[in-house]
Amino acid sequence: MARPRVVIVGAGFGGLRAARVLRSAPVEVLLLDRRNYHLFQPLLYQVATAGLSPTDIAYPVRAIFRRQGNVRFRMTRVEGVAWERREVLTDHGPLRYDYLILGVGARTNFRGSDRIARHGFGLKDLDDAVRIRNHVLRRLEEAAIPGASAEPSGWLTFAIVGGGPTGVEMAGALSELVRVALRKDFRGLADRPVRIVLLEAAERILPAMPADLSRAAARSLTRKGVEVLVGRQVADYDGRALSLADGTCMPARTLIWTAGVDAAALTRELGARLGPQGRVAVRPTLQLPGRDEVYVIGDAAYLEHEGAPLPMMAPVAMQMGAAAAQNIRRSLRGEPLEAFRYRDPGSLATIGRHSAVAYVHGLKFRGFSAWAVWLVVHLIRLIGFRNRLVVLINWAWDYVLYERAVRLITPE
């Protein structure tokens, strides 16, 4: 008799973990992704600021599962699900499943502003990161052309919208890139007005952290030359200047938007009940209501924990992937399913070199110690020994020499 087939859509943190947990289960796993690699998203901002190469944070899915005999991978785009026939619809035709795990992830949400989407940058995939890197370096190269002293205002103003961990990390790293690059390689630009501005709509950055850590992070950013503006909502952007909700205007030739994510578009095609941000409302067992054989995990799933929605973060996705896979194993054995229980691993945000804030099990870290914690956590999580080694070399180099590894402006 053929083994039941578990189809996993998405090779993100949740999908990979689910496939791993099914390693010894009596199932056949079919993992689908539109890309052939897993992306280590938490370090995307390092690619965007030329600290790491795309290769350092992406790993081919087939290589990850080479030694797991019951997993097959297929690079394909999923376009929908036919619930009654139990088929996933792909651009290469339908694929039957007995169990389905949807871990389709998230995309940048520009809050409905086509103009911000057109002129600004998101930071969700490799393409975004490489485009930001090319754009920032091109601004510097163009500013270095003499005669550009009559350059339009905001040429070297870089606005980062959104004061969550991604925005904070991006602002810190970008400030170091631009200021270090200016000092070392663009000496003629040293007297140019460079601004790195972090805008947050709420009254403080890192709102998920205790208030004193928010303050510490803001001080650390300020020391690194970042202007931290809170209580400022960005309403519009035309590529030259951004308009704030209070009517003021700020010239900036670069806008990086980290102020919101949405579940991936596919969730709208499922006919399922959606929660906020297009996330699919799931039962505590992570099953889709009315579809016992379907699980939704990670950024695409909406579930509350202690009265608040679970955050759209890698640790949640990984725990959900493991929980969904465990529930499939239970159901194969005829055992009752278990509700998902989230174990908060704490939160961390790094602010360039030597500085970070961390809040772990009620303990607060800041400065160098938090940065060391962050470094170790991310290195351990990175998949693939060689990648880890190369990332470590890049970082060590950067640390010792204040050098940037990957300052290439590549064709797009």
Next chain:
Amino acid sequence: MARPRVVIVGAGFGGLRAARVLRSAPVEVLLLDRRNYHLFQPLLYQVATAGLSPTDIAYPVRAIFRRQGNVRFRMTRVEGVAWERREVLTDHGPLRYDYLILGVGARTNFRGSDRIARHGFGLKDLDDAVRIRNHVLRRLEEAAIPGASAEPSGWLTFAIVGGGPTGVEMAGALSELVRVALRKDFRGLADRPVRIVLLEAAERILPAMPADLSRAAARSLTRKGVEVLVGRQVADYDGRALSLADGTCMPARTLIWTAGVDAAALTRELGARLGPQGRVAVRPTLQLPGRDEVYVIGDAAYLEHEGAPLPMMAPVAMQMGAAAAQNIRRSLRGEPLEAFRYRDPGSLATIGRHSAVAYVHGLKFRGFSAWAVWLVVHLIRLIGFRNRLVVLINWAWDYVLYERAVRLITPE
């Protein structure tokens, strides 16, 4: 009094060497390139076959000259030269020079076939290499979709046109990539008909080498699963099949063209007398006839040596760059100029793992010893310590595990 200004167009091997030789000269050097990085072209085929990441073979020009005070860099596209006014015309306006060194390099010459240019791949810049990598990996991913067994013929046939060193290296590395990848990561494909075909119009591959080394290289390629076809001229390609001059037809969904290069398009804009392949005919001093202050070097220059044109290779470009810079120094001191004297460093071609052929000062090497020579030469030449280290790690990894580092299909 202002120092004379030497403008160098092109940050390839020749341009970099010229700028270095002018280090202690009483001149101001302005180096121009349309890219912000120097590309180590001899290893492009490694990027195309997923052995190295683009970052490993590209290095920011500004970082190279950070410690050389008399060099400034500008990223700009050169569109022509106004000889009388002594100005280089760029997309950022004109730039005055006292001396000019043109090292604008070469581009793929598809022998006038628009169809081959449209459906085939060149291998001259990073973009080409990344497009080949993505294309090859995509062919494999698509072949892995069940039902594709009714796939069109030639789906997994990879034709490399041109049996020079680039074609030989590409064919050997591609065969290893595809066969190793098939065996390890695409197990279901093991019984599929895979063909790697190297086509050469002359009667033997590596025509610049002694005949016995050509034979050794062909045998080595055959052992690696490459079909070596000599005396075959490719006349046309429509993306599905290639037509040979003898009227036969060969299905192939991939064609990589290494069968010819031309000097960069800019040479046609100069109004200078051109030699074969659009190369600018220069005097033995490397000066442009009638323009004593202008030097042309590298692939863009046409000069004969012992009755034959100098090859379009990195060693020639580097030696010419040094010679042009020395002649500028002589002319500043009022000394007579010297004719360029080429010292042939020998030629080398690697054929995948553990195998190469080399012809150095009349000595012939083949097999593992030639490969070891090749490895050392290329590592030493690579610019930048960190790059060298990462390249070494990648190679060691590849060597030990038969693993491919960079199998990402990235957005283009």
